[in-house]
Amino acid sequence: MTNFFRYSNSGKPAFAPKFKKKGKKDAFRYPQGVKVRQSRVYLPKIGWVRYRASRPIEGTILQATIKREGPHWFVCLACEVNLTDVDPIPVSDEKAVGIDVGLKTFATLSDGTEIENPKFLRVAQRQLSKA
Known part of the structure; x- marks a missing residue:
């Protein structure tokens, strides 16, 4: 709201902020600066926050998405993993159908x-x- 009044008083074209319904999109991203140590995750401008790891983190963390579902908050970590030992799935022509x-x-x-x-x-x- 303060930006709206600042721009409207300066003579620049300004529009009132749009109403954003609660629960519609309760998520935000941290594309960089995220660190994880034991049961804590570091979020820039917030600090260290406790979290419960559902599985071990492999590779380097690319980004974190914080979202709210009901009364609970969740963190989703996107990681880059090198997959060098992946075996291709064998495909047989007998089972293929056009x-x-x-x-x-x-x-x-x-x-x-x-x-x-x-x-x-x-x-x-x-x-x-x-x-």
């Missing part, structure tokens, strides 16, 4: 099987007419 989605038939599989379009409206109308 699907063509169309208008006349709902879907056509690569082996030629056609799946008809589900007619939810007609089934519901028949059930309503019988009721």
Whole structure:
């Protein structure tokens, strides 16, 4: 509000601040300067805050997102991890299926099987007419 009055008194174009409903977006980010030691996390301009680690932190911390859900506050830490020992998942051609989605038939599989379009409206109308 003070910025609004400061700009409006100086002659620059100013707009009143928008109302932001509580609970709509109760989160904010710290893109840098976040440190973690044991059961505490350091947030710039706030300081050291206790937190409960759900799992050990691996790699370097990139950013922290603090969010509120109900009466509780949560910290989400985004970390950069080097994944060098990742084994690729083997893919077999026997289990692969191509699907063509169309208008006349709902879907056509690569082996030629056609799946008809589900007619939810007609089934519901028949059930309503019988009721």
